[in-house]
Every structure is written in structure tokens, then in C-alpha cells.
Amino acid sequence: xxxxxxxxxxxxxxxxxxxxxxxxxxxxxxLLIDAGSGSLAKLQNYKNVMxxxxxxxxxxxxxxxxxxxxxxxxWLVQSYLREAKEIxxxxxxxxxxxxxxxxxxxxxxxxxxxxxxxxxxGPFSITFxxxxxxxxCYGMRITDGENVIVYTADTTYKEAWSDFxxxxxxxITDCNFYADQDGSNAGHMNSKDGATIANEAGVGxxxxxxxxxxxxxxxxxxxxxxxxxxxxxxxxxxxxxxx
Ligand code: ZN
Numbered sequence: 001x002x003x004x005x006x007x008x009x010x011x012x013x014x015x016x017x018x019x020x021x022x023x024x025x026x027x028x029x030x031l032l033i034d035a036g037s038g039s040l041a042k043l044q045n046y047k048n049v050m051x052x053x054x055x056x057x058x059x060x061x062x063x064x065x066x067x068x069x070x071x072x073x074x075w076l077v078q079s080y081l082r083e084a085k086e087i088x089x090x091x092x093x094x095x096x097x098x099x100x101x102x103x104x105x106x107x108x109x110x111x112x113x114x115x116x117x118x119x120x121x122g123p124f125s126i127t128f129x130x131x132x133x134x135x136x137c138y139g140m141r142i143t144d145g146e147n148v149i150v151y152t153a154d155t156t157y158k159e160a161w162s163d164f165x166x167x168x169x170x171x172i173t174d175c176n177f178y179a180d181q182d183g184s185n186a187g188h189m190n191s192k193d194g195a196t197i198a199n200e201a202g203v204g205x206x207x208x209x210x211x212x213x214x215x216x217x218x219x220x221x222x223x224x225x226x227x228x229x230x231x232x233x234x235x236x237x238x239x240x241x242x243x
Pocket of ligand 1: 133
């Protein structure tokens with residue numbers, strides 16, 4: 001199971017960067033988790049766009065879905081060039097009817113996931129956890145049957161996260177704020193919140209993502225180390241986690 005960070009910025013992409021998008025691979029199956037702004041360009045540093053097998057979305061905020069439209073155009077253009085039509089499944093929740101409807105296009109099909117049920121996608125099984133965020137949003141626990149990646153998507157801190165993330169090999173947290181800032185009004189977490197979950201859940205490794213555009217982001221790691229003893233990494237473009 002291999003995860004590659006394509007985008008990690010919160011809100012909007014920094015110059016030449018991308019917002020939330022993670023590529024998860026197992027055998028020949030490639031899954032995209034969220035499709036933030038700039039992520040289609042970044043994905044092509046590693047894969048042909050037609051190598052994608054499925055997309056799963058946490059919620060419909062622009063910094064998580066901005067590149068869905070151009071991904072649909074890419075698959076449409078490629079269907080002409082290749083003279084073969086393939087359909088890319090894009091999984092999303094149905095609590096935003098307009099957002100969900102936008103997932104279906106000529107070469108993509110929006111498929112609703114039931115957040116209360118396990119979703120099977122290729123070699124992966126995904127379970128969902130409703131986050132606290134201004135719009136309906138779901139964190140994910142993704143496993144290939146051997147290892148587990150938990151992605152908080154966008155959320156404020158809540159105690160139940162430690163159960164959901166329990167024993168994960170990798171925890172990717174929303175870290176949009178520094179430890180001395182309260183992110184809860186904005187629907188996000190700070191470095192302390194993420195590290196607290198990592199510690200309580202006993203995860204193998206912590207990755208801080210959805211990063212702020214100000215301050216020294218390496219400070220987030222120093223702050224998180226006060227609450228979690230394991231390995232902590234800052235999400236970065238092209239960063240690979242493999243197990
Ligand atoms: Zn959001």
C-alpha cells in the first residue's frame with residue numbers, strides 16, 4: 001500500500017502547489033482521495049491520467065474538489081484520442097445534491113457512498129466518519145486488509161477520532177492552524193489536536209496536512225512532538241508513504 005501526497009495546502013494552492021489530494025496505490029489499482037486545486041497537474045508527474053481507477057471525495061469544498069471538472073475533461077479528451085470510452089467512478093456523499101450531481105459527466109459516473117457502510121473500491125475497503133465542519137464531510141479509514149491509513153479530511157477536534165483512528169499505520173490530519181490558535185470556528189484542527197488524536201489512537205505515524213499559508217510550517221512538527229512520540233512528517237508534494 002503506497003500513498004503519494006499530490007497536494008497539501010489548506011484553502012488554496014501556493015505558487016506551483018496543490019490543495020488536498022492523495023494518491024493511494026496497491027498492485028495495479030490507483031485511487032485518488034480528494035481532488036484539490038492543482039492536483040491533476042501533480043498527478044501526471046507520476047501517472048497517466050487514464051491510469052486512475054477511482055476517486056473518493058470527503059466533501060465538496062473547492063480545495064478538495066476543484067480539479068474534478070478538469071479531470072472529467074481529461075477523460076473526455078482521452079476517450080476521443082484513444083477512440084475508446086471508459087468511465088471513471090467518482091464516489092461522494094449525497095448530502096450536497098448539487099455537489100454530487102456534478103460528479104457525473106460524459107466519462108465519469110458519480111456514485112453515492114453510504115457513510116454508514118463499508119465501501120469496497122478495488123483492493124481497498126473504506127469506512128467513514130462524519131467530521132465537524134461547516135459542510136457535511138467524511139474522514140476515511142482505508143485498508144488493503146493489511147495496513148491502515150486514516151485521513152481526517154477537514155474537521156475540528158473531537159474525542160471520537162481516537163477510536164476511529166485506533167491503531168492506524170498512518171494518520172493524516174487536518175493541521176490548518178498552529179498550536180496557539182483555535183481552529184474550531186473555522187472547522188479545522190491545529191497541530192496539538194492532530195497530535196493528541198495520534199497519541200490517543202496509538203497510530204504508527206502522523207502526517208500533518210491541509211497546511212496554513214503563513215508562519216513557519218516546520219513549527220507545526222515541533223508543536224506536535226509535545227503531544228505525540230511517534231514519527232511526524234509534514235505533508236509535502238511527492239512525499240511517499242509505503243508499507
Ligand atoms: Zn472543507
